[in-house]
Amino acid sequence: MDQLTFRQTKVFKTIVDEFIRTAEPVGSKTLLTLLDFNCSSATLRNEMAALEEMGLLEKTHTSSGRIPSSKGYRYYVDNLMEKQLDQKVVNALQTVFDARNMSIDEVVRQSCDILSQMTNLTSVVLGPESRYQTLQHISLIPINERSAVAIFITNHGHTENKTFQFEDNISMSDITTCCNILNENLCGIALNEVVEKMKEIEPLLAGKVKRHEILFEAFVNAFVRFASDQVYLSGQKNMLYQPEFADIEKLKQLMSMLENSSLWRQIGYGNEEMAIRIGTDNRELMNIDDVSVISSKFKINKDEEGQLMVVGPTRMPYNQVVALMEYMSQQIEKMFNNE
Known part of the structure:
Protein backbone atom coordinates (compact mmCIF):
# COMPACT_ATOMS: atom_id res chain seq x y z
CA MET A 1 0.00 0.00 0.00
CA ASP A 2 1.22 3.53 -0.81
CA GLN A 3 2.37 5.71 2.08
CA LEU A 4 -0.38 8.03 3.31
CA THR A 5 0.14 11.75 2.91
CA PHE A 6 -0.04 13.99 5.96
CA ARG A 7 -3.57 15.07 5.07
CA GLN A 8 -4.75 11.51 4.37
CA THR A 9 -3.31 10.41 7.72
CA LYS A 10 -5.20 13.16 9.57
CA VAL A 11 -8.44 12.40 7.69
CA PHE A 12 -8.15 8.66 8.23
CA LYS A 13 -7.27 8.87 11.96
CA THR A 14 -10.11 11.33 12.56
CA ILE A 15 -12.62 9.02 10.85
CA VAL A 16 -11.44 6.02 12.93
CA ASP A 17 -11.55 7.93 16.22
CA GLU A 18 -14.98 9.41 15.48
CA PHE A 19 -16.49 6.10 14.36
CA ILE A 20 -15.13 4.35 17.47
CA ARG A 21 -16.76 7.06 19.58
CA THR A 22 -20.17 7.25 17.86
CA ALA A 23 -20.65 4.06 15.78
CA GLU A 24 -21.95 6.39 13.04
CA PRO A 25 -20.45 6.60 9.52
CA VAL A 26 -18.37 9.75 9.09
CA GLY A 27 -19.03 12.11 6.14
CA SER A 28 -17.20 15.14 4.77
CA LYS A 29 -19.44 17.63 6.62
CA THR A 30 -18.63 16.02 9.97
CA LEU A 31 -14.93 15.93 9.09
CA LEU A 32 -14.93 19.66 8.40
CA THR A 33 -15.92 20.31 12.01
CA LEU A 34 -13.35 17.87 13.44
CA LEU A 35 -10.16 18.57 11.49
CA ASP A 36 -7.69 21.17 12.70
CA PHE A 37 -6.88 22.48 9.21
CA ASN A 38 -8.95 24.12 6.48
CA CYS A 39 -9.96 22.46 3.24
CA SER A 40 -13.09 22.10 1.11
CA SER A 41 -15.71 19.36 1.26
CA ALA A 42 -14.72 18.33 -2.27
CA THR A 43 -11.08 17.87 -1.20
CA LEU A 44 -12.17 15.74 1.75
CA ARG A 45 -14.39 13.60 -0.46
CA ASN A 46 -11.46 13.01 -2.79
CA GLU A 47 -9.22 11.99 0.11
CA MET A 48 -11.90 9.67 1.46
CA ALA A 49 -12.29 8.10 -1.98
CA ALA A 50 -8.52 7.55 -2.14
CA LEU A 51 -8.52 5.94 1.31
CA GLU A 52 -11.41 3.72 0.23
CA GLU A 53 -9.46 2.67 -2.86
CA MET A 54 -6.55 1.70 -0.61
CA GLY A 55 -8.94 -0.55 1.32
CA LEU A 56 -8.72 1.43 4.56
CA LEU A 57 -12.30 2.76 4.46
CA GLU A 58 -15.65 1.31 3.42
CA LYS A 59 -18.98 2.79 2.40
CA THR A 60 -22.11 1.67 4.19
CA HIS A 61 -25.44 0.95 2.52
CA THR A 62 -27.34 3.43 4.65
CA SER A 63 -25.10 6.52 4.54
CA SER A 64 -22.77 8.46 2.28
CA GLY A 65 -20.24 8.45 5.12
CA ARG A 66 -17.32 6.06 5.52
CA ILE A 67 -16.32 3.57 8.21
CA PRO A 68 -12.96 1.84 8.78
CA SER A 69 -12.43 -1.59 7.24
CA SER A 70 -10.63 -4.44 9.02
CA LYS A 71 -7.55 -3.48 7.00
CA GLY A 72 -8.06 0.12 8.13
CA TYR A 73 -8.20 -0.82 11.81
CA ARG A 74 -5.03 -2.87 11.34
CA TYR A 75 -3.26 0.12 9.80
CA TYR A 76 -4.52 2.32 12.62
CA VAL A 77 -3.32 -0.08 15.35
CA ASP A 78 0.08 -0.67 13.74
CA ASN A 79 0.87 2.92 12.76
CA LEU A 80 -1.35 5.54 14.39
CA MET A 81 -2.56 4.27 17.76
CA GLU A 82 -1.46 6.26 20.82
CA LYS A 83 -1.99 4.21 23.99
CA GLN A 84 -3.93 5.99 26.73
CA LEU A 85 -4.12 4.91 30.36
CA ASP A 86 -6.08 7.21 32.63
CA GLN A 87 -4.44 7.92 36.01
CA LYS A 88 -7.80 7.38 37.73
CA VAL A 89 -7.86 3.87 36.28
CA VAL A 90 -4.31 3.25 37.54
CA ASN A 91 -5.27 4.40 41.04
CA ALA A 92 -8.39 2.20 41.07
CA LEU A 93 -6.46 -0.86 39.90
CA GLN A 94 -3.64 -0.30 42.38
CA THR A 95 -5.97 -0.84 45.32
CA VAL A 96 -6.89 -4.24 43.90
CA PHE A 97 -3.39 -5.40 43.05
CA ASP A 98 -1.96 -4.23 46.37
CA ALA A 99 -3.83 -7.12 48.02
CA ARG A 100 -0.85 -9.47 48.00
CA ASN A 101 -2.57 -12.40 49.71
CA MET A 102 -4.85 -13.30 46.79
CA SER A 103 -4.61 -16.75 45.19
CA ILE A 104 -4.09 -17.19 41.45
CA ASP A 105 -7.74 -18.12 41.12
CA GLU A 106 -8.89 -14.93 42.87
CA VAL A 107 -6.58 -12.74 40.79
CA VAL A 108 -7.79 -14.32 37.54
CA ARG A 109 -11.45 -13.90 38.45
CA GLN A 110 -11.04 -10.32 39.66
CA SER A 111 -8.99 -9.39 36.59
CA CYS A 112 -11.72 -10.76 34.37
CA ASP A 113 -14.38 -8.66 36.10
CA ILE A 114 -12.24 -5.51 36.14
CA LEU A 115 -11.50 -5.77 32.42
CA SER A 116 -15.14 -6.11 31.43
CA GLN A 117 -16.21 -3.27 33.74
CA MET A 118 -13.54 -0.84 32.57
CA THR A 119 -13.87 -1.54 28.85
CA ASN A 120 -17.66 -2.14 28.71
CA LEU A 121 -16.79 -5.14 26.55
CA THR A 122 -16.51 -8.87 27.22
CA SER A 123 -13.39 -10.19 28.92
CA VAL A 124 -11.94 -13.69 28.80
CA VAL A 125 -9.12 -14.68 31.15
CA LEU A 126 -7.19 -17.92 30.73
CA GLY A 127 -5.79 -19.24 33.98
CA PRO A 128 -2.68 -21.46 34.09
CA GLU A 129 -3.15 -24.82 32.42
CA SER A 130 -3.75 -27.76 34.74
CA SER A 228 -10.18 -28.67 32.65
CA ASP A 229 -8.73 -25.45 31.31
CA GLN A 230 -9.56 -22.52 33.54
CA VAL A 231 -11.38 -20.08 31.27
CA TYR A 232 -13.28 -17.22 32.92
CA LEU A 233 -15.79 -14.93 31.23
CA SER A 234 -17.20 -11.60 32.33
CA GLY A 235 -19.34 -8.93 30.74
CA GLN A 236 -21.14 -11.03 28.13
CA LYS A 237 -24.17 -8.74 28.51
CA ASN A 238 -22.08 -5.79 27.37
CA MET A 239 -22.41 -7.11 23.84
CA LEU A 240 -26.16 -6.41 23.98
CA TYR A 241 -25.39 -2.69 23.89
CA GLN A 242 -23.08 -2.82 20.88
CA PRO A 243 -24.94 -1.81 17.67
CA GLU A 244 -22.86 -4.32 15.66
CA PHE A 245 -24.72 -7.14 17.43
CA ALA A 246 -28.25 -5.77 17.19
CA ASP A 247 -28.97 -8.67 14.83
CA ILE A 248 -30.20 -11.46 17.13
CA GLU A 249 -28.68 -14.26 15.03
CA LYS A 250 -25.26 -12.62 15.05
CA LEU A 251 -25.57 -12.12 18.82
CA LYS A 252 -26.45 -15.80 19.34
CA GLN A 253 -23.44 -16.79 17.25
CA LEU A 254 -21.18 -14.58 19.35
CA MET A 255 -22.56 -15.92 22.65
CA SER A 256 -22.02 -19.49 21.47
CA MET A 257 -18.46 -18.60 20.56
CA LEU A 258 -17.84 -17.04 23.98
CA GLU A 259 -18.86 -20.28 25.72
CA ASN A 260 -16.37 -22.36 23.71
CA SER A 261 -13.39 -22.63 26.09
CA SER A 262 -11.25 -24.61 23.63
CA LEU A 263 -11.62 -21.77 21.11
CA TRP A 264 -10.02 -19.32 23.53
CA ARG A 265 -7.09 -21.63 24.15
CA GLN A 266 -6.60 -21.84 20.36
CA ILE A 267 -6.75 -18.08 20.03
CA GLY A 268 -4.30 -17.78 22.91
CA TYR A 269 -1.64 -19.93 21.25
CA GLY A 270 1.32 -17.97 19.95
CA ASN A 271 4.46 -16.31 21.21
CA GLU A 272 3.37 -12.66 21.21
CA GLU A 273 3.11 -10.96 24.57
CA MET A 274 0.36 -8.74 23.11
CA ALA A 275 -1.73 -9.86 20.13
CA ILE A 276 -4.45 -7.88 18.38
CA ARG A 277 -6.68 -9.91 16.07
CA ILE A 278 -9.00 -7.71 14.05
CA GLY A 279 -12.07 -8.76 12.08
CA THR A 280 -11.01 -11.04 9.24
CA ASP A 281 -7.82 -12.01 11.18
CA ASN A 282 -10.16 -14.27 13.18
CA ARG A 283 -11.87 -15.94 10.22
CA GLU A 284 -9.90 -19.17 10.63
CA LEU A 285 -11.43 -19.69 14.10
CA MET A 286 -14.63 -17.62 14.00
CA ASN A 287 -17.41 -17.05 11.51
CA ILE A 288 -17.98 -13.44 12.57
CA ASP A 289 -15.93 -10.83 10.71
CA ASP A 290 -16.61 -7.71 12.78
CA VAL A 291 -15.14 -9.01 16.06
CA SER A 292 -11.75 -8.10 17.47
CA VAL A 293 -9.82 -9.98 20.15
CA ILE A 294 -6.96 -8.39 22.07
CA SER A 295 -4.86 -10.68 24.27
CA SER A 296 -2.02 -10.02 26.69
CA LYS A 297 0.05 -12.71 28.41
CA PHE A 298 1.14 -12.68 32.04
CA LYS A 299 3.66 -14.99 33.70
CA ILE A 300 2.94 -16.51 37.10
CA ASN A 301 6.29 -18.30 37.34
CA LYS A 302 8.86 -19.72 34.92
CA ASP A 303 6.53 -22.58 33.91
CA GLU A 304 3.06 -21.05 34.08
CA GLU A 305 1.35 -18.26 32.25
CA GLY A 306 -2.15 -16.97 31.71
CA GLN A 307 -3.78 -14.51 29.36
CA LEU A 308 -6.10 -11.54 29.56
CA MET A 309 -8.41 -11.12 26.59
CA VAL A 310 -10.95 -8.51 25.57
CA VAL A 311 -13.57 -9.35 22.95
CA GLY A 312 -15.69 -6.75 21.21
CA PRO A 313 -16.63 -5.21 17.90
CA THR A 314 -13.84 -4.10 15.55
CA ARG A 315 -15.00 -0.61 16.57
CA MET A 316 -13.38 -0.73 20.00
CA PRO A 317 -11.10 1.89 21.63
CA TYR A 318 -7.83 0.03 20.95
CA ASN A 319 -5.65 2.75 22.48
CA GLN A 320 -7.38 2.48 25.87
CA VAL A 321 -7.91 -1.30 25.89
CA VAL A 322 -4.31 -2.14 24.93
CA ALA A 323 -2.88 0.26 27.56
CA LEU A 324 -5.18 -1.19 30.26
CA MET A 325 -4.30 -4.79 29.43
CA GLU A 326 -0.56 -4.10 29.38
CA TYR A 327 -0.79 -2.46 32.79
CA MET A 328 -2.89 -5.26 34.29
CA SER A 329 -0.55 -7.97 32.97
CA GLN A 330 2.43 -6.16 34.51
CA GLN A 331 0.67 -5.87 37.87
CA ILE A 332 -0.29 -9.57 37.92
CA GLU A 333 3.32 -10.55 37.19
CA LYS A 334 4.55 -8.31 40.00
CA MET A 335 2.15 -10.00 42.43
CA PHE A 336 3.52 -13.48 41.74
CA ASN A 337 7.14 -12.71 40.94
CA ASN A 338 7.74 -10.30 43.86
CA GLU A 339 9.26 -7.65 41.62
Whole structure:
Protein backbone atom coordinates (compact mmCIF):
# COMPACT_ATOMS: atom_id res chain seq x y z
CA MET A 1 0.00 0.00 0.00
CA ASP A 2 1.22 3.53 -0.81
CA GLN A 3 2.37 5.71 2.08
CA LEU A 4 -0.38 8.03 3.31
CA THR A 5 0.14 11.75 2.91
CA PHE A 6 -0.04 13.99 5.96
CA ARG A 7 -3.57 15.07 5.07
CA GLN A 8 -4.75 11.51 4.37
CA THR A 9 -3.31 10.41 7.72
CA LYS A 10 -5.20 13.16 9.57
CA VAL A 11 -8.44 12.40 7.69
CA PHE A 12 -8.15 8.66 8.23
CA LYS A 13 -7.27 8.87 11.96
CA THR A 14 -10.11 11.33 12.56
CA ILE A 15 -12.62 9.02 10.85
CA VAL A 16 -11.44 6.02 12.93
CA ASP A 17 -11.55 7.93 16.22
CA GLU A 18 -14.98 9.41 15.48
CA PHE A 19 -16.49 6.10 14.36
CA ILE A 20 -15.13 4.35 17.47
CA ARG A 21 -16.76 7.06 19.58
CA THR A 22 -20.17 7.25 17.86
CA ALA A 23 -20.65 4.06 15.78
CA GLU A 24 -21.95 6.39 13.04
CA PRO A 25 -20.45 6.60 9.52
CA VAL A 26 -18.37 9.75 9.09
CA GLY A 27 -19.03 12.11 6.14
CA SER A 28 -17.20 15.14 4.77
CA LYS A 29 -19.44 17.63 6.62
CA THR A 30 -18.63 16.02 9.97
CA LEU A 31 -14.93 15.93 9.09
CA LEU A 32 -14.93 19.66 8.40
CA THR A 33 -15.92 20.31 12.01
CA LEU A 34 -13.35 17.87 13.44
CA LEU A 35 -10.16 18.57 11.49
CA ASP A 36 -7.69 21.17 12.70
CA PHE A 37 -6.88 22.48 9.21
CA ASN A 38 -8.95 24.12 6.48
CA CYS A 39 -9.96 22.46 3.24
CA SER A 40 -13.09 22.10 1.11
CA SER A 41 -15.71 19.36 1.26
CA ALA A 42 -14.72 18.33 -2.27
CA THR A 43 -11.08 17.87 -1.20
CA LEU A 44 -12.17 15.74 1.75
CA ARG A 45 -14.39 13.60 -0.46
CA ASN A 46 -11.46 13.01 -2.79
CA GLU A 47 -9.22 11.99 0.11
CA MET A 48 -11.90 9.67 1.46
CA ALA A 49 -12.29 8.10 -1.98
CA ALA A 50 -8.52 7.55 -2.14
CA LEU A 51 -8.52 5.94 1.31
CA GLU A 52 -11.41 3.72 0.23
CA GLU A 53 -9.46 2.67 -2.86
CA MET A 54 -6.55 1.70 -0.61
CA GLY A 55 -8.94 -0.55 1.32
CA LEU A 56 -8.72 1.43 4.56
CA LEU A 57 -12.30 2.76 4.46
CA GLU A 58 -15.65 1.31 3.42
CA LYS A 59 -18.98 2.79 2.40
CA THR A 60 -22.11 1.67 4.19
CA HIS A 61 -25.44 0.95 2.52
CA THR A 62 -27.34 3.43 4.65
CA SER A 63 -25.10 6.52 4.54
CA SER A 64 -22.77 8.46 2.28
CA GLY A 65 -20.24 8.45 5.12
CA ARG A 66 -17.32 6.06 5.52
CA ILE A 67 -16.32 3.57 8.21
CA PRO A 68 -12.96 1.84 8.78
CA SER A 69 -12.43 -1.59 7.24
CA SER A 70 -10.63 -4.44 9.02
CA LYS A 71 -7.55 -3.48 7.00
CA GLY A 72 -8.06 0.12 8.13
CA TYR A 73 -8.20 -0.82 11.81
CA ARG A 74 -5.03 -2.87 11.34
CA TYR A 75 -3.26 0.12 9.80
CA TYR A 76 -4.52 2.32 12.62
CA VAL A 77 -3.32 -0.08 15.35
CA ASP A 78 0.08 -0.67 13.74
CA ASN A 79 0.87 2.92 12.76
CA LEU A 80 -1.35 5.54 14.39
CA MET A 81 -2.56 4.27 17.76
CA GLU A 82 -1.46 6.26 20.82
CA LYS A 83 -1.99 4.21 23.99
CA GLN A 84 -3.93 5.99 26.73
CA LEU A 85 -4.12 4.91 30.36
CA ASP A 86 -6.08 7.21 32.63
CA GLN A 87 -4.44 7.92 36.01
CA LYS A 88 -7.80 7.38 37.73
CA VAL A 89 -7.86 3.87 36.28
CA VAL A 90 -4.31 3.25 37.54
CA ASN A 91 -5.27 4.40 41.04
CA ALA A 92 -8.39 2.20 41.07
CA LEU A 93 -6.46 -0.86 39.90
CA GLN A 94 -3.64 -0.30 42.38
CA THR A 95 -5.97 -0.84 45.32
CA VAL A 96 -6.89 -4.24 43.90
CA PHE A 97 -3.39 -5.40 43.05
CA ASP A 98 -1.96 -4.23 46.37
CA ALA A 99 -3.83 -7.12 48.02
CA ARG A 100 -0.85 -9.47 48.00
CA ASN A 101 -2.57 -12.40 49.71
CA MET A 102 -4.85 -13.30 46.79
CA SER A 103 -4.61 -16.75 45.19
CA ILE A 104 -4.09 -17.19 41.45
CA ASP A 105 -7.74 -18.12 41.12
CA GLU A 106 -8.89 -14.93 42.87
CA VAL A 107 -6.58 -12.74 40.79
CA VAL A 108 -7.79 -14.32 37.54
CA ARG A 109 -11.45 -13.90 38.45
CA GLN A 110 -11.04 -10.32 39.66
CA SER A 111 -8.99 -9.39 36.59
CA CYS A 112 -11.72 -10.76 34.37
CA ASP A 113 -14.38 -8.66 36.10
CA ILE A 114 -12.24 -5.51 36.14
CA LEU A 115 -11.50 -5.77 32.42
CA SER A 116 -15.14 -6.11 31.43
CA GLN A 117 -16.21 -3.27 33.74
CA MET A 118 -13.54 -0.84 32.57
CA THR A 119 -13.87 -1.54 28.85
CA ASN A 120 -17.66 -2.14 28.71
CA LEU A 121 -16.79 -5.14 26.55
CA THR A 122 -16.51 -8.87 27.22
CA SER A 123 -13.39 -10.19 28.92
CA VAL A 124 -11.94 -13.69 28.80
CA VAL A 125 -9.12 -14.68 31.15
CA LEU A 126 -7.19 -17.92 30.73
CA GLY A 127 -5.79 -19.24 33.98
CA PRO A 128 -2.68 -21.46 34.09
CA GLU A 129 -3.15 -24.82 32.42
CA SER A 130 -3.75 -27.76 34.74
CA ARG A 131 -0.80 -29.84 33.57
CA TYR A 132 1.50 -27.55 35.55
CA GLN A 133 -0.37 -28.01 38.84
CA THR A 134 -0.55 -30.92 41.26
CA LEU A 135 -3.23 -31.76 43.80
CA GLN A 136 -2.19 -30.78 47.31
CA HIS A 137 -5.21 -31.51 49.49
CA ILE A 138 -8.91 -32.38 49.49
CA SER A 139 -11.32 -31.38 52.23
CA LEU A 140 -14.85 -32.73 52.30
CA ILE A 141 -17.39 -30.97 54.51
CA PRO A 142 -20.77 -32.71 55.02
CA ILE A 143 -23.84 -30.47 54.82
CA ASN A 144 -26.38 -33.18 55.58
CA GLU A 145 -26.86 -36.88 54.82
CA ARG A 146 -27.30 -36.23 51.09
CA SER A 147 -24.90 -33.39 50.33
CA ALA A 148 -21.35 -32.23 51.01
CA VAL A 149 -18.91 -29.56 49.82
CA ALA A 150 -15.52 -30.66 48.52
CA ILE A 151 -12.60 -28.19 48.48
CA PHE A 152 -9.66 -29.01 46.21
CA ILE A 153 -6.34 -27.18 46.64
CA THR A 154 -3.31 -27.29 44.32
CA ASN A 155 0.37 -26.67 45.00
CA HIS A 156 0.00 -23.23 43.40
CA GLY A 157 -2.87 -22.10 45.59
CA HIS A 158 -5.65 -22.69 43.07
CA THR A 159 -8.86 -23.76 44.81
CA GLU A 160 -12.14 -25.16 43.55
CA ASN A 161 -15.31 -25.82 45.53
CA LYS A 162 -17.77 -28.48 44.45
CA THR A 163 -21.11 -29.24 46.11
CA PHE A 164 -22.13 -32.90 45.87
CA GLN A 165 -25.82 -33.84 45.93
CA PHE A 166 -26.33 -37.58 46.52
CA GLU A 167 -29.52 -39.44 45.63
CA ASP A 168 -29.09 -41.82 48.57
CA ASN A 169 -27.92 -41.28 52.12
CA ILE A 170 -24.14 -41.35 52.55
CA SER A 171 -22.70 -41.89 56.01
CA MET A 172 -20.24 -39.49 57.58
CA SER A 173 -17.90 -42.43 58.09
CA ASP A 174 -17.85 -43.25 54.36
CA ILE A 175 -17.23 -39.61 53.42
CA THR A 176 -14.32 -39.34 55.86
CA THR A 177 -12.78 -42.66 54.77
CA CYS A 178 -13.09 -41.77 51.08
CA CYS A 179 -11.49 -38.38 51.62
CA ASN A 180 -8.59 -39.89 53.59
CA ILE A 181 -7.91 -42.50 50.88
CA LEU A 182 -7.92 -39.84 48.16
CA ASN A 183 -5.52 -37.60 50.10
CA GLU A 184 -3.15 -40.51 50.77
CA ASN A 185 -3.05 -41.59 47.11
CA LEU A 186 -3.55 -38.43 45.06
CA CYS A 187 -1.38 -35.84 46.80
CA GLY A 188 1.33 -34.69 44.37
CA ILE A 189 -0.46 -36.07 41.29
CA ALA A 190 -0.79 -33.68 38.30
CA LEU A 191 -4.38 -32.49 37.90
CA ASN A 192 -4.67 -33.85 34.39
CA GLU A 193 -3.63 -37.31 35.65
CA VAL A 194 -5.89 -37.47 38.72
CA VAL A 195 -8.85 -39.21 37.01
CA GLU A 196 -6.63 -42.03 35.70
CA LYS A 197 -5.08 -42.42 39.14
CA MET A 198 -8.55 -42.61 40.71
CA LYS A 199 -9.42 -45.53 38.44
CA GLU A 200 -6.37 -47.33 39.78
CA ILE A 201 -7.40 -46.87 43.42
CA GLU A 202 -11.10 -47.68 42.89
CA PRO A 203 -10.62 -51.26 44.21
CA LEU A 204 -9.11 -49.78 47.38
CA LEU A 205 -12.19 -47.58 47.81
CA ALA A 206 -14.49 -50.53 47.13
CA GLY A 207 -12.85 -52.50 49.94
CA LYS A 208 -13.21 -49.77 52.58
CA VAL A 209 -16.25 -47.66 51.62
CA LYS A 210 -19.75 -49.18 51.55
CA ARG A 211 -21.26 -46.85 48.94
CA HIS A 212 -17.98 -46.29 47.14
CA GLU A 213 -19.53 -46.16 43.64
CA ILE A 214 -21.56 -43.03 44.48
CA LEU A 215 -18.60 -41.18 45.97
CA PHE A 216 -16.25 -42.41 43.23
CA GLU A 217 -18.50 -41.06 40.46
CA ALA A 218 -18.96 -37.74 42.27
CA PHE A 219 -15.23 -37.21 42.70
CA VAL A 220 -14.36 -38.24 39.16
CA ASN A 221 -16.87 -35.71 37.78
CA ALA A 222 -15.47 -33.03 40.08
CA PHE A 223 -11.88 -33.68 38.99
CA VAL A 224 -12.78 -33.63 35.31
CA ARG A 225 -14.14 -30.13 35.84
CA PHE A 226 -11.25 -29.05 38.08
CA ALA A 227 -8.58 -30.30 35.68
CA SER A 228 -10.18 -28.67 32.65
CA ASP A 229 -8.73 -25.45 31.31
CA GLN A 230 -9.56 -22.52 33.54
CA VAL A 231 -11.38 -20.08 31.27
CA TYR A 232 -13.28 -17.22 32.92
CA LEU A 233 -15.79 -14.93 31.23
CA SER A 234 -17.20 -11.60 32.33
CA GLY A 235 -19.34 -8.93 30.74
CA GLN A 236 -21.14 -11.03 28.13
CA LYS A 237 -24.17 -8.74 28.51
CA ASN A 238 -22.08 -5.79 27.37
CA MET A 239 -22.41 -7.11 23.84
CA LEU A 240 -26.16 -6.41 23.98
CA TYR A 241 -25.39 -2.69 23.89
CA GLN A 242 -23.08 -2.82 20.88
CA PRO A 243 -24.94 -1.81 17.67
CA GLU A 244 -22.86 -4.32 15.66
CA PHE A 245 -24.72 -7.14 17.43
CA ALA A 246 -28.25 -5.77 17.19
CA ASP A 247 -28.97 -8.67 14.83
CA ILE A 248 -30.20 -11.46 17.13
CA GLU A 249 -28.68 -14.26 15.03
CA LYS A 250 -25.26 -12.62 15.05
CA LEU A 251 -25.57 -12.12 18.82
CA LYS A 252 -26.45 -15.80 19.34
CA GLN A 253 -23.44 -16.79 17.25
CA LEU A 254 -21.18 -14.58 19.35
CA MET A 255 -22.56 -15.92 22.65
CA SER A 256 -22.02 -19.49 21.47
CA MET A 257 -18.46 -18.60 20.56
CA LEU A 258 -17.84 -17.04 23.98
CA GLU A 259 -18.86 -20.28 25.72
CA ASN A 260 -16.37 -22.36 23.71
CA SER A 261 -13.39 -22.63 26.09
CA SER A 262 -11.25 -24.61 23.63
CA LEU A 263 -11.62 -21.77 21.11
CA TRP A 264 -10.02 -19.32 23.53
CA ARG A 265 -7.09 -21.63 24.15
CA GLN A 266 -6.60 -21.84 20.36
CA ILE A 267 -6.75 -18.08 20.03
CA GLY A 268 -4.30 -17.78 22.91
CA TYR A 269 -1.64 -19.93 21.25
CA GLY A 270 1.32 -17.97 19.95
CA ASN A 271 4.46 -16.31 21.21
CA GLU A 272 3.37 -12.66 21.21
CA GLU A 273 3.11 -10.96 24.57
CA MET A 274 0.36 -8.74 23.11
CA ALA A 275 -1.73 -9.86 20.13
CA ILE A 276 -4.45 -7.88 18.38
CA ARG A 277 -6.68 -9.91 16.07
CA ILE A 278 -9.00 -7.71 14.05
CA GLY A 279 -12.07 -8.76 12.08
CA THR A 280 -11.01 -11.04 9.24
CA ASP A 281 -7.82 -12.01 11.18
CA ASN A 282 -10.16 -14.27 13.18
CA ARG A 283 -11.87 -15.94 10.22
CA GLU A 284 -9.90 -19.17 10.63
CA LEU A 285 -11.43 -19.69 14.10
CA MET A 286 -14.63 -17.62 14.00
CA ASN A 287 -17.41 -17.05 11.51
CA ILE A 288 -17.98 -13.44 12.57
CA ASP A 289 -15.93 -10.83 10.71
CA ASP A 290 -16.61 -7.71 12.78
CA VAL A 291 -15.14 -9.01 16.06
CA SER A 292 -11.75 -8.10 17.47
CA VAL A 293 -9.82 -9.98 20.15
CA ILE A 294 -6.96 -8.39 22.07
CA SER A 295 -4.86 -10.68 24.27
CA SER A 296 -2.02 -10.02 26.69
CA LYS A 297 0.05 -12.71 28.41
CA PHE A 298 1.14 -12.68 32.04
CA LYS A 299 3.66 -14.99 33.70
CA ILE A 300 2.94 -16.51 37.10
CA ASN A 301 6.29 -18.30 37.34
CA LYS A 302 8.86 -19.72 34.92
CA ASP A 303 6.53 -22.58 33.91
CA GLU A 304 3.06 -21.05 34.08
CA GLU A 305 1.35 -18.26 32.25
CA GLY A 306 -2.15 -16.97 31.71
CA GLN A 307 -3.78 -14.51 29.36
CA LEU A 308 -6.10 -11.54 29.56
CA MET A 309 -8.41 -11.12 26.59
CA VAL A 310 -10.95 -8.51 25.57
CA VAL A 311 -13.57 -9.35 22.95
CA GLY A 312 -15.69 -6.75 21.21
CA PRO A 313 -16.63 -5.21 17.90
CA THR A 314 -13.84 -4.10 15.55
CA ARG A 315 -15.00 -0.61 16.57
CA MET A 316 -13.38 -0.73 20.00
CA PRO A 317 -11.10 1.89 21.63
CA TYR A 318 -7.83 0.03 20.95
CA ASN A 319 -5.65 2.75 22.48
CA GLN A 320 -7.38 2.48 25.87
CA VAL A 321 -7.91 -1.30 25.89
CA VAL A 322 -4.31 -2.14 24.93
CA ALA A 323 -2.88 0.26 27.56
CA LEU A 324 -5.18 -1.19 30.26
CA MET A 325 -4.30 -4.79 29.43
CA GLU A 326 -0.56 -4.10 29.38
CA TYR A 327 -0.79 -2.46 32.79
CA MET A 328 -2.89 -5.26 34.29
CA SER A 329 -0.55 -7.97 32.97
CA GLN A 330 2.43 -6.16 34.51
CA GLN A 331 0.67 -5.87 37.87
CA ILE A 332 -0.29 -9.57 37.92
CA GLU A 333 3.32 -10.55 37.19
CA LYS A 334 4.55 -8.31 40.00
CA MET A 335 2.15 -10.00 42.43
CA PHE A 336 3.52 -13.48 41.74
CA ASN A 337 7.14 -12.71 40.94
CA ASN A 338 7.74 -10.30 43.86
CA GLU A 339 9.26 -7.65 41.62
